[in-house]
Amino acid sequence: MKAVMCNQWGPYDQLVIEDIDSPIARPDEVIIDIKAVGLNFFDTLIVEKKYQTQPELPFSPGGEIAGTISAVGDHVIAFAPGDRVMAHVGYNGAREQLAVQAQKVTPIPQNISFEIAAALTVTYGTSLHALRDRAKIKPGETLAILGASGGVGQSAIEIGKVLGAKVIACASSDEKLVSCKQLGADELVNYSKTDLKSELKRLTDGKGVDVIYDPVGGDLSEAALRAIAWNGRFLVIGFASGTIPKMPLNLTLLKGCQIVGVFWGKHIEKEPEKHQTNLSTLVHLCANGSILPRVYKLKPLIQAVDGLDLIAKRQVQGKVVLTV
Ligand SMILES: NC(=O)c1ccc[n+]([C@@H]2O[C@H](COP(=O)([O-])OP(=O)(O)OC[C@H]3O[C@@H](n4cnc5c(N)ncnc54)[C@H](OP(=O)(O)O)[C@@H]3O)[C@@H](O)[C@H]2O)c1
Incomplete structure (x- = not known):
């Protein structure tokens, strides 16, 4: 599968597109076929090792994703293949598939598109x-x-x-x-x-x-x-x-x-129940039209660097979302 990879610390223009192995779900995980990835300012920092979270190399940027579940681990009962979901993953989102712990996944209703769902978690949260x-x-x-x-x-x-x-x-x-x-x-x-x-x-x-x-x-x-x-x-x-x-x-x-x-x-780590309540509130507010993340630019996954460039150059009004 295709992935935007950070193989060495440095400016985001050093990111490369690579083919990597598809993930396999552990017992408590689901596999999400990613349809959209929300980019954030911190993605410009994380690849330079200038952010609080410092993943092990190699990794992909992209902290929030939305897509469809394609497989579930043996212990997962809350989700099934075909479910539309979103998740905050911190990093590794800019790729075609990702294994995510089921407890970090939130269902999304039909009237919220993947692009909107991928723009909802970090900023509105x-x-x-x-x-x-x-x-x-x-x-x-x-x-x-x-x-x-x-x-x-x-x-x-x-x-x-x-x-x-x-x-x-x-x-x-x-x-x-x-x-x-x-x-x-x-x-x-x-x-x-x-x-x-x-x-x-x-x-x-x-x-x-x-x-x-x-x-x-x-x-x-x-x-x-x-x-x-x-x-x-x-x-x-x-x-x-x-x-x-x-x-x-x-x-x-x-x-x-x-x-x-x-x-x-840190709040979502230390207060996971409160975070889940907040996420449900956001999905509810978005589904009833009270809030609507503005997608300023939609870009294909392979143009992730262009998307990050818009953010770094202070040109974005709202969100940049990658489509997969
Ligand atoms: N505390 C948290 O939990 C949390 C969560 C999410 C994000 N954040 C942080 O919040 C900040 C903003 O994130 P964001 O995703 O909203 O970023 P963004 O979309 O790029 O917006 C940042 C805004 O800051 C202003 N700005 C001033 N100087 C800038 C510069 N040199 N480069 C870029 N923007 C500049 C720009 O507005 P004007 O041109 O109008 O000044 C820009 O619209 C980041 O530092 C991010 O790490 C914190």
Whole structure:
């Protein structure tokens, strides 16, 4: 079978397409014939050994997949060949087939396509966990999202609206903000043109923002924290800018606010039952039309490098999905 392989640590343009052996299911595993693979920013890091998860070489990038089950191990009773499913696998998704532990697999209804299902788990899972479990956001609270047109950013807009927040989408261009508006953002801030802190203060009548969702890092983080409300929650999601900011702790004292770390990958390991509940919630919300991952570019498996290039060059609004 075909696979996108990382045989040595290095930039994603060193990935190669290879024929490798098809997997065989262990007793607790199912074989998924992969139809779609969701790419994420972390795929650009994992192949360079710059991500928290460092797989053994060789491996394939691609952390989230959707497809059809083609075989089940002897102990698996919850699934049968032909079932439509999705799974978060962390890596090894960019290939034609994968053996996955049955407990990591979630069924998908007929009205959710494989491309959409493959774009649902990581970004929407992160945002639901961040906003509901970590920030405990309440209806009517204000939510500012940095990098709002990116993968996790777009999902935070939709999940924020589902949870009843007033969403302020922040991004680096007016073009990117158009897609945020279409997703339901109430207010828009172009942080390459305006001062982020003053604009967030202005949009909240001087009160400040209740919850800040930050997947970007760099200089934007402190500017946003300076515009947080009393009792606010600053969610540390990621550092797409490449710079991990150092925050003056006096700000947390002065504003009575919390800086809250969000590590979805660890959460699914440590709190598997909560994760499964969150996944079922996401499938339900997607099936009834409350959320819809926006697939910015569909690319065939063999063009995985082009897909990662779009992400690395900051050109994506939503998700890049590989079709298999
Ligand atoms: N904590 C968790 O559990 C968790 C889960 C998933 C993802 N993440 C992290 O969240 C971050 C974003 O992931 P994503 O998949 O949403 O990425 P993405 O789709 O590429 O979006 C990232 C956004 O960051 C902004 N950005 C600023 N500087 C950038 C740069 N130098 N390169 C690329 N983007 C830059 C861009 O928005 P503007 O141009 O508008 O600024 C872009 O839309 C990553 O660091 C990822 O590892 C964390």
